[in-house]
Amino acid sequence: MFENDFMKITVAGVGCGGNNSVCRVADAKPNGITYYGIDTDKKALRSSAVTPIHLGANHGSGRGCGGNASLGKAAAEENYELLLDLFKDCVVAFIAAGLGGGTGSGAAPIVAKAAHEAGALTIAVVTKPFAFEGSRRMAVADVGLEELRKYSDAVIIIPNENVKNSTTQKITFANAFRLIDDVLCESVLSVLEILTKAMLINIDIADINTVLRNSGDIFIGNAVAEGNDRVRKVVEAVIKNPLLEKGMNDAKGLIIYLSANHNVSLEEINDISNKIAETTSPDANIIWGFDFDDSLGDLIKVSIIASGVK
Ligand SMILES: Nc1nc2c(ncn2[C@@H]2O[C@H](COP(=O)(O)OP(=O)(O)OP(=O)(O)O)[C@@H](O)[C@H]2O)c(=O)[nH]1
Ligand SMILES: [Mg+2]
Known part of the structure; x- marks a missing residue:
């Protein structure tokens, strides 16, 4: 916590x-x-x-x-x-x-x-x-x-x-x-x-305000995945939240927060971020944060807040 x-x-x-x-x-x-x-x-x-x-x-x-x-x-x-x-x-x-x-x-x-x-x-x-x-x-x-x-x-x-x-x-x-x-x-x-x-x-309240001020309905997603296919799995899971009324399509703003242990590759981080960003509108304002967490073992953890969703 x-x-x-x-x-x-x-x-x-x-x-x-x-x-x-x-x-x-x-x-x-x-x-x-x-x-x-x-x-x-x-x-x-x-x-x-x-x-x-x-x-x-x-x-x-x-x-x-x-x-x-x-x-x-x-x-x-x-x-x-x-x-x-x-x-x-x-x-x-x-x-x-x-x-x-x-x-x-x-x-x-x-x-x-x-x-x-x-x-x-x-x-x-x-x-x-x-x-x-x-x-x-x-x-x-x-x-x-x-x-x-x-x-x-x-x-x-x-x-x-x-x-x-x-x-x-x-x-x-x-x-x-x-x-x-x-x-x-x-x-x-x-x-x-x-x-x-x-x-x-690395994100300050000014960044967060840019994405969330007057932003309308928002979407939140959280997911973890492990194993060889963990990039695909974590992306698929994080962009869905069956509890919410709105999905994250065409979001105008996006906060992505990732954590993983020190073995995570640059390519994995790159692919996860890009794949999530592809689901937003092309001119979306995206802010991004990462932290190492060695307690996660092989798990990679992704949380997102998407704003201005339809
Ligand atoms: N999360 C949650 N929702 C509840 C509960 N009881 C009712 N609800 C839902 O919340 C809606 C509003 O109910 P309440 O929160 O009891 O109503 P209130 O805002 O206190 O309003 P009044 O009692 O009319 O003054 C209901 O229509 C239900 O859908 C509860 O214990 N927890
Ligand atoms: Mg009441």
């Missing part, structure tokens, strides 16, 4: 789903991150393992928004100054939410707006509801997503339906949302890891 003691990174969960996933990130204990659990539901916040922020004391009962995104929005606007304060001096802010409910869909865009206005690179990581949750909830999610896109620099979208393909094990109803919390959590962790590692090596 990486360490970060050189800049303020904040991970904020909004609403029940957002909060659960942020608690998972905090459990994984990456150092030097500030966590907030933001909700209109006072009771839900009581069990939060991260710093609780209650929104909208003057808007409703303190029991959540019951799926009403206008209430969620009003609650966040009521506490806008507080939100601005939370993100003061923050360099990168992650906003996690399950879209479809009132707090996540209504308040998360305003939380993103505050983070962005405070100057942070603002990355939203959100889920869309299962089909069985009904069209009304999906419509609330769609409106929430459009609002979030207005205020976030980058958005990662995970349709809950895709989670069904994420494991060969039976997904019980009881653990379905737990699994989704994990997916949200892993997405945040993986972007965090790429950003902090890349910045430790």
Whole structure:
């Protein structure tokens, strides 16, 4: 796990789903991150393992928004100054939410707006509801997503339906949302890891801002491979992520981060980078980081963030 003691990174969960996933990130204990659990539901916040922020004391009962995104929005606007304060001096802010409910869909865009206005690179990581949750909830999610896109620099979208393909094990109803919390959590962790590692090596926040500021929807991929054919295997795996709504085709920006032991050849690094770059648009802005990691043995590890994906 990486360490970060050189800049303020904040991970904020909004609403029940957002909060659960942020608690998972905090459990994984990456150092030097500030966590907030933001909700209109006072009771839900009581069990939060991260710093609780209650929104909208003057808007409703303190029991959540019951799926009403206008209430969620009003609650966040009521506490806008507080939100601005939370993100003061923050360099990168992650906003996690399950879209479809009132707090996540209504308040998360305003939380993103505050983070962005405070100057942070603002990355939203959100889920869309299962089909069985009904069209009304999906419509609330769609409106929430459009609002979030207005205020976030980058958005990662995970349709809950895709989670069904994420494991060969039976997904019980009881653990379905737990699994989704994990997916949200892993997405945040993986972007965090790429950003902090890349910045430790040879990429600075200015490079990262160039690729991710106002970049729209983003794609993330992680893969490892070993053996004679490891270049082909790792490239094939890293450019696919069945959990995400968008693939990485025609990306306008790309961060590639590779690690391998000291035996890795220049040709391998060259081939991996070129093959990944071929899937982006020809004028894509590509930034690249590498680190030796002898603990990987024969494995080669590649992580990517592609921005402006269609
Ligand atoms: N990750 C995760 N998602 C959940 C959970 N419960 C529900 N969801 C999903 O997230 C969407 C929003 O639900 P919640 O997060 O409970 O809603 P909220 O943002 O708290 O909004 P209100 O309760 O209406 O104020 C749902 O439509 C589900 O798709 C959960 O425990 N974890
Ligand atoms: Mg709730």
